[in-house]
Amino acid sequence: MSEQSNQSGAGGPIKRLFVKVGVLPFFLLGALVIFTALSSKFLTGQNLVNVARQSVYLVLVSMGQMLVLISGGFDLSVGTAIALTSVVSASAMVFFAGVFPDAIWLAVMLGAFMGFGAALLVGLVNGIGVAYFDVSPFIMTLGVSSVGAGLALFLTGGVPVSGLPFAFGDTFGFGRLWGIPVPVLIALLCIVVMWVFMSRTRLGTQIYAVGGNIKAAHLSAINTKRTLMLAYMVCALIASLTGLLLTARVESGEANLGGTIALESIAACVIAGVSLRGGIGRVENVVLGAFFIVLVQNGMNLAQVSSYMQMVLLGVLLILAVIFDQLRYRIIMSGR
């Protein structure tokens, strides 16, 4: 019943689109127009394929981030989960490759599992803190991200872990199957699984319910604590998968992987209409949101915007997206 909302008159088609899917279509259109004008190389098939390939990592992390956002929290420690996975899995692979020199794939698998394990621990701690001790997600994941980053640096002494099995990088970093890069295939598989999970399973429905109104969820026989734990752990797991793919791409275990990905993934989600208040968000839009962020970065590179200025613009974009999210929420809640 707020005064401001009453003044917004009848809903035109643009407004209806905005209410339905959020700010993304407008941002996407704006980016396409601006960067096409700035660089002739931007709107080419080759460049767009390139962007699609580069966006794999952000798409994955953003889907995890989306889960946590829908559950009503957010995860600043996704970058740390990536770094920790990278360092732990690389170290383990190097170690096991020495132990089983004849079974390289066994070493790769063991390394990957240890990486997953490390990230799951990050998700577990986040989940316990948020669900059982009511620590605000902001503080909890910020603290955990410092702990995890510290551990990753401590484990490696700040030096990248090198000497990974070649097969690992060749397959998961640069490999192709049916002509499609392996990371893209993995991302596609994750998108499908995630879409089914969120829209077709009881657990997915529970995550929406907990984020929408946690007390109502509790009174609808939902185990809210377990649902929150699940969100943080799946988020960490997807980040971990991303960490493995990135490790394969750079062919070494690095503690500084995923430095800016927390901010980027939150931006991707919010731009894609995931509500910061929880309960609202769609997988397909988030995929597009992540693609948009990478597209903008690519466009800025082509337009020769310096990387420092890119940081500035990314921050501005995030804040703008949040402002539009607020506007949209106000329109939704006031009805019209």
Added chain:
Amino acid sequence: MQTTKLVETRGLTKRYPGVLALNGVDFDLKAGEVHVLFGENGAGKSTLISMLAGANTPSEGEIVLNGEAIHFGSVADAQAKGIYTVFQEFSLIPTLTVAENIFLGWEPMKGPFVDHRAMRRRAREMFEELDFPIDPTAITASLSRAQQQMVEITKAFHGDLSVLILDEPTASLTDREVDHLFGFIADLKARGVGIIYISHRIQEFQRIADRVTVLRDGAKIGTVAIDETDEDALVEMMTGRAITEIYPTIARNPGEVLLKAEGVTTPGVSPASLEVRAGEVLGIAGLVGSGKSRLFRAMMGVAPRLGGTVTLKGHDITHAPTREIIKAGLYYLSPDRKAEGLDLAKPSNDNLALNLVMGGTGVSKAGFINWKTVRAESAKIADYVELHEGYRAKLVSQLSGGNQQKVLFGKCFGQDADIYVFDEPTVGVDMGTRAALYLLIKALAEQGKAVVVISSDLPEVLHLSHRMLVLAHGHISAELSGDEMTEDTVLKHFFDESGVTA
């Protein structure tokens, strides 16, 4: 002698998109009178006073103060003209001291600094003058609701008070506090202050009101002098129908005891024992804060469980998690549909679907959902609770209170249950919807389910229940059934400890 009109509204109208909240209301207040505004929730009382208080601007019509038409730009504007409103939601900042709250925005200064000593002294003087026993240095959050209300009223005495608007002032007060408030209102009347008083408690009107204006659906039904009317006539004016048309007669078929509580204790409730039977409606009455809701919340595991045992169909559920209790067949309908009942940013359909999904409807063993089945079931439920088809795909936040409550009721048909606890089932709901919801309760009870109705609305409990428990100050003060269930008897037990009756 003609008494002067302090405030007058002429054709006051307020339109929201799609809603006519107030429709051409003429209202006037004389100096030294108490004018009661009476009507259901959503009748337009709050809209009317929000405009008098300056919190809202009329779409049409005018407000006349002491003979001249005025426009209030803000609450501060209205206060500067001597109109002060004590809203139901207090405008106190809980973390500040009482004195700081009273002087918020009017702080006495010593040079560039706030003079805290002067502030405390003046607050103490004001409390003495009003005879309110409150410590000005106390942190506001530590006060009882009644004391907070006194602080709120005290805030009104900064300026030149000529009109005091009280919105449901006695809703959460004990009887003694009500006496004190009424004494205070009498003093104000004597000083020539005009008082607009909003209340649902019809039994109070004889004590303090001079005139009553009844609103329904945004329109004025009439203004009557209190000497020329009685309670039944007022209720009929308010609802537009006689009482007998609203409450159904529910057949009583007491079966086995389904829910049993022995010595259940929770903060604010001393050990309480009770039995709930199948085929029977058990009413729970008591004032706000009497613990009637907390007792059941503790049994549900939503409030802390400090002691006692709870047995549900022979199984001990004393320490079971809420979800297990619900799955075992005890459903609790929250009194606060916005805070803990509904997901406001989702359509009605999705809200209904949640309970169906949690109850296992349309869910495969592996946890996959067949939305077609769920949608079909939720449509059936929506039909059953008479939720209009146009509202089903709408966001719950955009529905009226009555329709929101229908959705909330619909949620309880998503999961199988044997015992339904309805906590304030019709709060903020219009009469038409009420009658529909009562029929749902009737159907449940007559199907052999056990129904508990917890309500602060005394006529509601009296008319619906076969047996009732009255709570006062956290203990069960009476169990009544049959002819014992009269308003007078119940009221007597409301104030069991203070020993005073209304």
